[in-house]
Amino acid sequence: MLKTVLLGLSRAPLMKRMVVGFPLTRRIVQRFVAGESIEDCLRVVRALLASNLMATIDFLGEDTVTVTQADRVTDTYVELLNRLAAEGMADRVEVSIKLSALGSLLKDGYELALDNARVICTTAERAGTTVTVDMEDHTSTDATLRTVRTLRTDYPWAAAVLQAMLFRTSTDCAGHAGAGQRIRLCKGAYAEPAEIAHRSKSAIDRNYKRCATILLEGDGRPLFATHDSAMIEHVRSVANRIDRSQSSYELQMLLGIRSEEQRRLAGLGHQVRVYVPFGTDWYAYFMRRLAERPANVLFLLRALRERPTKKPAPSGF
Numbered sequence: 001m002l003k004t005v006l007l008g009l010s011r012a013p014l015m016k017r018m019v020v021g022f023p024l025t026r027r028i029v030q031r032f033v034a035g036e037s038i039e040d041c042l043r044v045v046r047a048l049l050a051s052n053l054m055a056t057i058d059f060l061g062e063d064t065v066t067v068t069q070a071d072r073v074t075d076t077y078v079e080l081l082n083r084l085a086a087e088g089m090a091d092r093v094e095v096s097i098k099l100s101a102l103g104s105l106l107k108d109g110y111e112l113a114l115d116n117a118r119v120i121c122t123t124a125e126r127a128g129t130t131v132t133v134d135m136e137d138h139t140s141t142d143a144t145l146r147t148v149r150t151l152r153t154d155y156p157w158a159a160a161v162l163q164a165m166l167f168r169t170s171t172d173c174a175g176h177a178g179a180g181q182r183i184r185l186c187k188g189a190y191a192e193p194a195e196i197a198h199r200s201k202s203a204i205d206r207n208y209k210r211c212a213t214i215l216l217e218g219d220g221r222p223l224f225a226t227h228d229s230a231m232i233e234h235v236r237s238v239a240n241r242i243d244r245s246q247s248s249y250e251l252q253m254l255l256g257i258r259s260e261e262q263r264r265l266a267g268l269g270h271q272v273r274v275y276v277p278f279g280t281d282w283y284a285y286f287m288r289r290l291a292e293r294p295a296n297v298l299f300l301l302r303a304l305r306e307r308p309t310k311k312p313a314p315s316g317f
């Protein structure tokens with residue numbers, strides 16, 4: 001119930017103005033978002049790399065309504081990828097993109113988003129890294145998968161994301177388990193209708209395990225995005241059973257969530273990649289993180305009641 005309300009509010013402009021305008025919210029946001037600038041983001045990424053973790057960077061924004069905005073997002077990714085190459089980080093750091101940020105919601109937007117995604121992929125290839133295309137709500141699933149398929153003709157390493165909450169996903173997994181295919185499997189962060197999606201945690205978890213097994217038994221490179229120990233244990237035990245090496249798949253988590261566990265898994269020899277969002281447009285991303293865990297709302301409410309500390313906010317916020 002609270003989850004549905006928060007996901008609804010993630011699209012409410014009035015709530016956005018209230019939350020974004022309230023200075024204390026930013027203290028909580030810092031846990032999940034690496035700051036506003038490329039410099040802020042790279043500082044966080046360097047620390048992750050020093051802990052033996054890898055990263056995928058997301059320049060926040062999904063409300064792109066003009067071509068100029070879409071170009072700005074594309075230019076930011078190009079600048080970021082050039083910085084990753086210049087600083088020698090491209091072998092461990094890739095980027096995640098959202099087609100809505102690249103213009104897919106505009107008129108003829110998928111062509112625009114595809115052109116922009118191509119620019120980003122070309123720069124990523126030159127830099128020596130990869131790109132994952134995030135999955136948004138179910139209205140965009142087919143168009144997003146189509147876009148990734150098109151990108152893969154030139155950039156076979158381009159990754160798509162599948163969401164275990166959707167009924168269709170086990171079939172999609174079977175179609176994306178072929179040699180070399182990079183596929184991120186997550187539970188799904190959007191409020192989806194009961195006609196097309198599992199709603200209970202137990203059903204979503206069951207489907208996640210089923211999909212994970214399909215991907216592990218295939219020939220691709222699955223990227224398991226979850227903080228759920230039961231899902232991670234399932235992945236580890238199937239991989240063990242079928243003799244899949246740790247280096248043939250990744251475990252992925254979000255910045256600020258189960259950070260100790262991220263380091264523990266890396267210490268066990270797993271490839272662990274942390275999703276690092278940055279930018280000023282953090283509202284919708286932040287509300288989805290609140291929706292995932294009611295305790296985060298209490299954390300926020302407590303912070304809103306506290307007075308500001310004397311400590312200055314880190315740069316960017």
Ligand SMILES: Cc1cc2nc3c(=O)[nH]c(=O)nc-3n(C[C@H](O)[C@H](O)[C@H](O)COP(=O)(O)OP(=O)(O)OC[C@H]3O[C@@H](n4cnc5c(N)ncnc54)[C@H](O)[C@@H]3O)c2cc1C
Nearest residue numbers: 134135186187188189225226227228252253254275289292
């Ligand atoms: C790397 C990565 C990329 C993702 N990309 C996408 C995408 O492209 N599209 C998409 O729809 N979704 C994406 N997601 C989000 C995903 O779909 C889930 O909404 C999110 O990961 C929570 O599900 P969970 O698997 O962690 O399991 P849950 O059952 O939600 O949580 C399991 C446990 O993890 C911890 N936890 C989970 N979320 C939080 C939180 N917000 N704050 C604190 N603790 C938490 C808690 O201990 C919880 O008990 C991505 C997630 C990750 C990690």
